[in-house]
Amino acid sequence: MVGQALTGNGAKPHIVVRDLTMAFGSFVLMRDLNFTVNHGDVFIIMGGSGSGKSTLLRHMIGLIEPAKGDIFYGDKNFTEAEPEQRQELLRRMGVLFQTGGLWSSMTLAENIGMLLEEYTDLRAAEIREVASLKLALVGLKGFEDYYPSQISGGMQKRAGLARAMALDPEVLFFDEPSAGLDPISSRLLDELILELRDSLGATVVVVTHELASIFTIGNNSVFLDPEAKTMTASGDPKELLAHCPDPKVQAFLRRGEIRRIHE
Amino acid sequence: MSDQGRLSFIQAQDGTLVIRLVGAWSLRAGIPSTADVQGQVASTGILRGVAFDSRELTSWDSSVLTFLVEVSELCRQRGIPMDREGLPVGVQKLLDLAEAVPERKGARREVTEASFLERIGTSTLGVAGSSKEMLAFLGEMTVTFFALLRLKARYRASDLFLLIQQCGAQALPIVTLISFLVGVILAFVGAVQLKQFGAQIYVADLVGIAMMREMGAMMTGIIMAGRTGAAFAAQLGTMKVTQEVDAFTTAGFSPLEFLVLPRVMALILMMPLLCLYSDFVGVIGGAVIGVGMLDLSWTTYFHETANAISLTDMFGGVFKSSVYGVLIALSGCLRGLQCGNSSSAVGDAATSAVVTGIVAIVVACGLFAVVFYILGI
Numbered sequence: 001m002v003g004q005a006l007t008g009n010g011a012k013p014h015i016v017v018r019d020l021t022m023a024f025g026s027f028v029l030m031r032d033l034n035f036t037v038n039h040g041d042v043f044i045i046m047g048g049s050g051s052g053k054s055t056l057l058r059h060m061i062g063l064i065e066p067a068k069g070d071i072f073y074g075d076k077n078f079t080e081a082e083p084e085q086r087q088e089l090l091r092r093m094g095v096l097f098q099t100g101g102l103w104s105s106m107t108l109a110e111n112i113g114m115l116l117e118e119y120t121d122l123r124a125a126e127i128r129e130v131a132s133l134k135l136a137l138v139g140l141k142g143f144e145d146y147y148p149s150q151i152s153g154g155m156q157k158r159a160g161l162a163r164a165m166a167l168d169p170e171v172l173f174f175d176e177p178s179a180g181l182d183p184i185s186s187r188l189l190d191e192l193i194l195e196l197r198d199s200l201g202a203t204v205v206v207v208t209h210e211l212a213s214i215f216t217i218g219n220n221s222v223f224l225d226p227e228a229k230t231m232t233a234s235g236d237p238k239e240l241l242a243h244c245p246d247p248k249v250q251a252f253l254r255r256g257e258i259r260r261i262h263e
Numbered sequence: 264m265s266d267q268g269r270l271s272f273i274q275a276q277d278g279t280l281v282i283r284l285v286g287a288w289s290l291r292a293g294i295p296s297t298a299d300v301q302g303q304v305a306s307t308g309i310l311r312g313v314a315f316d317s318r319e320l321t322s323w324d325s326s327v328l329t330f331l332v333e334v335s336e337l338c339r340q341r342g343i344p345m346d347r348e349g350l351p352v353g354v355q356k357l358l359d360l361a362e363a364v365p366e367r368k369g370a371r372r373e374v375t376e377a378s379f380l381e382r383i384g385t386s387t388l389g390v391a392g393s394s395k396e397m398l399a400f401l402g403e404m405t406v407t408f409f410a411l412l413r414l415k416a417r418y419r420a421s422d423l424f425l426l427i428q429q430c431g432a433q434a435l436p437i438v439t440l441i442s443f444l445v446g447v448i449l450a451f452v453g454a455v456q457l458k459q460f461g462a463q464i465y466v467a468d469l470v471g472i473a474m475m476r477e478m479g480a481m482m483t484g485i486i487m488a489g490r491t492g493a494a495f496a497a498q499l500g501t502m503k504v505t506q507e508v509d510a511f512t513t514a515g516f517s518p519l520e521f522l523v524l525p526r527v528m529a530l531i532l533m534m535p536l537l538c539l540y541s542d543f544v545g546v547i548g549g550a551v552i553g554v555g556m557l558d559l560s561w562t563t564y565f566h567e568t569a570n571a572i573s574l575t576d577m578f579g580g581v582f583k584s585s586v587y588g589v590l591i592a593l594s595g596c597l598r599g600l601q602c603g604n605s606s607s608a609v610g611d612a613a614t615s616a617v618v619t620g621i622v623a624i625v626v627a628c629g630l631f632a633v634v635f636y637i638l639g640i
Contacts, residue, residue: 061513087515095513101506105422115514118417163510 011038014203015060015171020069022055029055032230033069035222042197042204042217044237047224048252053207054098056224057175060205061095062086073171091119094164098175100156102148108135108159109144115166134162138192154185161189165196172196174206178213186210190217211255215241223249268326270295272303278311279346280304282334285319290326297333304341313338315349328357335362400597404527407519411528416520426529430491434537437490441482442474442541446548449473454557463557467567470549475576479542481628483534484587488620492595495526496616499599500609508600518600527592534588535581542580579640583631587624594619 015037022029029052037043045053058064060071062078071078073089081089095101102111112131116122122130132144138158140151148156157177164172174193178186190213197204208214214221214237221240223233225248233240233249241253268288273281280303304310313334320327331354338345347355377385410416453469499522502508511518546568553559598616602608 058509063509063512090513090515093513095510097506097510099505101510103507103510104502104505105425106419114516118514118516 011040013037014039014041014074015043015205016072017060018070018072020056020059020071021067022052022059022064023067028067028229029226030224030229030231031068033222035231035234037203037205037220039203040197040201041220042193042206044214044218044221045205045207045224046209046214046221046237046252048209048226051224051226053209053224054175057173057205057207061093061173062090091167092170093173094167094169094171095173096157096160096164096175096177098179100148100153100160102156102160102163104148107145107147108140108151108162111148111159111163112166115163119167130166134165135159137165138162139188154181157181157185157189158192161192165200168200169202171203171205174204174208176207176209178208178210186213193217209252211253214253223252268292268295268320268323270299272299273316274307275314278307278309279314280307280310280312281314281316281349283316283319284323284327287322288320288324288326289322290324292326294326294329297330297337300334301337304337304343310341310343312344312346314346317350317354320351323351323354327354328361331358332361396601397597400600401593403519404523404593407517407524410520411524416524417516418521418525422521423525423528426525427533429494430487430529431533431536434487434490434533435540437486438483438537438541439544441486442479442544443548445478445482446470446474446545446550447552449478449545450549450552454552458557463553464559464563464567466549466553466557467559467564468571470553471546471568471572472576474542474545474549475572475580477580477628479538479545480580480584480587481624482545483537483541483584484591484624485621487530487534487537487588488591488594488624489617491530492591492616492620493613495592495595496599496602496612497609499523499596500602500612503600503602504604504606504609523592523596523600526596527589530588530592531585534584534591538581538584539577542577575640579635583628586627586631590623590627591620594623 013036017033017035020033021031022033033056045056047053055064059066066079070080073092076085076089078086078089102108103114106114109128109131112134113127116127116130120127128144132141135141135143138161140155140158140162143151143155143159148159151159157180161177172193177189177193181189193204193206194217196202204217206213206217218237221234221237222231223240223246224230225232232246233244235244237253240249244250244253268284268286271283271285273283275281282300304313317323331350335345335358347358350358407416449470450466453466454463457463457465457469499508502522508518508522511521546565550561550564550568553564554561595616598612598619602612
């Protein structure tokens with residue numbers, strides 16, 4: 001395994017994953033995952049298709065319980081938290097699902113408003129204003145009263161992001177943000193992610209295998225190897241590209257070895 | 264086809280086996296078996312290598328590749344070098360590509376015939392697992408229901424009203440049709456028998472009591488299981504696939520409160536109304552036969568019906584329909600939330616919701632019959 005988080009310079013740990021084993025019944029997907037995400041990181045979970053990236057993310061947001069190990073947010077143990085404490089922690093997270101995950105029976109403004117209604121004391125008119133603001137931030141001003149099915153896939157992703165940001169979360173999770181987007185939209189989304197990190201001061205965790213995104217936005221990462229059934233590298237993706245000795249990590253970061261045959 | 268692909272073999276002087284590929288090879292004509300090659304390899308004493316001659320090969324497609332991959336595997340197993348020079352360049356490249364990525368260890372599924380006992384064991388565990396899930400769901404729903412009674416449940420009122428419209432008003436046409444026909448059928452069956460001893464007037468009693476006590480609730484239940492139960496399962500199943508349910512959970516909203524509760528409430532509220540309506544339409548269906556075939560007057564028919572049925576009969580039916588409503592909603596939502604991650608899983612969920620719903624209704628109907636008999640209702 002290559003060195004731990006390389007961000008250094010006294011960064012404060014935000015998320016700590018310790019000895020995590022992910023398993024379905026007796027089938028072990030990944031074991032011994034240990035990594036730290038610092039405050040303000042853009043942390044990339046990378047690995048080939050089927051390596052359990054999304055599953056790791058689902059563990060981190062509590063949709064799947066770990067077979068073994070703990071996940072800490074700050075000094076709070078998320079895995080062992082009581083339901084109320086866990087709700088408290090969840091409230092500080094925002095998640096953008098792979099398919100957007102917008103509630104299809106509600107308009108975009110209602111999607112965002114739901115959260116504000118539940119967790120703030122704002123009045124209806126104020127909620128509407130905040131929802132419009134969030135939509136404006138992702139470039140969807142004027143689409144407040146559209147239903148998710150009436151807008152394109154890229155717009156759904158952005159609307160999903162607006163909803164994820166509704167409560168100004170401390171951690172933002174992105175599950176394959178650029179899947180199904182054209183190169184320009186996915187580039188814009190990358191920029192948006194960086195801007196949000198900078199302006200909100202949020203920590204960002206991204207599941208992706210888009211190399212362009214990985215190098216543009218990531219400053220910390222973990223590489224999952226499905227054959228070793230564990231993580232085989234972690235740290236800044238650019239550092240990994242330069243120094244990581246693991247051939248699989250190198251192949252991944254250099255777009256694989258399949259090219260060599262034809263050369 | 265005269266020009267179909269063929270194989271022939273030449274034993275070269277230096278101990279290599281040359282496989283000649285001749286003619287036009289096409290998947291449509293089938294893939295030649297490697298048995299001949301195996302035979303040749305086995306019959307040759309010392310084999311130094313395998314080579315190919317494709318000069319007479321006029322065209323090729325995946326059939327050649329499939330054949331060659333098998334030959335290559337055979338050579339690898341026996342440690343015989345395979346010379347690919349004689350193959351067309353395209354075939355060589357594709358072969359390289361097919362062998363570039365080694366098979367992932369453990370990726371290949373073991374296809375084993377499970378023994379009879381093993382299958383019984385697996386399905387027993389499956390039944391145990393699904394009963395456990397069902398009990399957990401019922402338990403959580405009970406907790407949610409108490410939250411509702413304490414006015415602490417969170418759901419969107421607009422969702423509830425929309426659902427009430429969907430499973431109330433919009434179900435009226437189909438309920439009308441079926442109930443009317445059930446009334447007509449009951450009257451027919453009764454009329455044939457009762458006419459024999461001139462007791463036609465009792466058709467009104469028969470239809471009235473049957474509709475009020477059993478058929479009204481039962482028929483609405485079955486219609487709603489097929490119509491609304493399936494819709495619930497498909498809606499929730501799709502929401503599962505599109506991660507909307509996950510989004511509820513991570514936002515700290517309970518899917519049971521937001522999705523299941525309004526559906527259960529909509530059916531609890533609408534089923535009694537639909538059942539009353541069905542009772543009424545069924546009686547009219549009976550009256551149409553009574554008046555049209557048995558020469559009774561409308562007044563006599565309705566007078567007889569009113570004498571025959573009691574409020575207890577009617578409320579018994581209405582109460583049952585409410586219970587059926589709960590069963591339909593719960594089985595629809597349970598199957599929807601258990602839905603897997605594909606479009607076919609949504610179809611399975613809808614099918615399973617209807618089956619579960621109807622089975623639950625029939626079982627409940629039987630239990631009610633026994634309980635009502637004991638209580639003397």
